[in-house]
Amino acid sequence: MNLDWRRAISPSLAEFEDIAHQAFEALPKRFRDLCDGVIIRIEDFPDDETLTIMEAESPFDLLGLFTGTGLAHAAANFETGQFPNMVFLYRRPILDYWAEHEETLGHVIMHVLVHEIGHHFGLSDEDMEAIERDVN
Numbered sequence: 001m002n003l004d005w006r007r008a009i010s011p012s013l014a015e016f017e018d019i020a021h022q023a024f025e026a027l028p029k030r031f032r033d034l035c036d037g038v039i040i041r042i043e044d045f046p047d048d049e050t051l052t053i054m055e056a057e058s059p060f061d062l063l064g065l066f067t068g069t070g071l072a073h074a075a076a077n078f079e080t081g082q083f084p085n086m087v088f089l090y091r092r093p094i095l096d097y098w099a100e101h102e103e104t105l106g107h108v109i110m111h112v113l114v115h116e117i118g119h120h121f122g123l124s125d126e127d128m129e130a131i132e133r134d135v136n
Contacts, residue, residue, distance in 0.1 A: 027117075
């Protein structure tokens, strides 16, 4: 199949969300099962408060973010009214990163997703790399 690049446009938020959910479904089942209740959100950019907290110099500095209580701390820190665990994937910074590297968009989204979910589990970089190798 030849893609007509003259007519190609970047994926919308909804299309990006579809790609992210496909990437999530491609993760090992044992990993997905542990993600029960984690919400994946797609936004164009992080909000100003997040950029300030993360000390980002530019809205393009963050590709994704895990917010919430990681599994290792969940039982000890449960509070009434706490927000659910969430993984944010930031579409525009991811697209910018993709444009500058020789990886598929699906691979970049998978990498960011695994990395951010890895924070939920308290995984090391080596653990996250092993999960990505299992998918590829």
